[in-house]
Amino acid sequence: MTGAVTGLVLGSIVGAVATVTGSYFLFLRRRRAAVTRLRRAFTTELSALSYVDEMAERGEYEPLTQSVESPVVYESNADDVGLLSGEEVEALVAFYTDLYWLRDQQDIEDKKDHVHEIVEKRQRAVETLRDAG
Numbered sequence: 001m002t003g004a005v006t007g008l009v010l011g012s013i014v015g016a017v018a019t020v021t022g023s024y025f026l027f028l029r030r031r032r033a034a035v036t037r038l039r040r041a042f043t044t045e046l047s048a049l050s051y052v053d054e055m056a057e058r059g060e061y062e063p064l065t066q067s068v069e070s071p072v073v074y075e076s077n078a079d080d081v082g083l084l085s086g087e088e089v090e091a092l093v094a095f096y097t098d099l100y101w102l103r104d105q106q107d108i109e110d111k112k113d114h115v116h117e118i119v120e121k122r123q124r125a126v127e128t129l130r131d132a133g
Helices: 003-046 051-058 061-067 072-077 079-085 086-103 109-132
Strands: none
Touching: 003 072, 003 079, 003 109, 051 061, 051 079, 051 109, 061 086, 061 109, 072 079, 079 086, 086 109
8 A cells, every 4th residue: 555655656756747847848949939039030120120221321311310110029029138148138229229219310410420330239239149049
């Protein structure tokens, strides 16, 4: 009788450990997949924003401020940005903060240098995501 109870307890413990271990590895796999999708989404959005670089290079500052659209990926995934590495988060937040600044500008002529810094920040964010992925 004692052997049956011991076997039942050991079987329960082994089953519980196997379940917890399997759940943990499934969680890690899902987390990795989510991070990969998030990086891909940001990379796609940053590529679509390459017109900022082109317009800044041509000196089209006023039309640039009027053509900046709301960053959909950034806004819809703001809660998940923390899944990325610290370097990725820093690069993305730096770029998107300046992108909002650019979009809200009325008189950009005296701030041309800052526009070129935004271009550099976008390129840094792209490189950071590429290096991490």
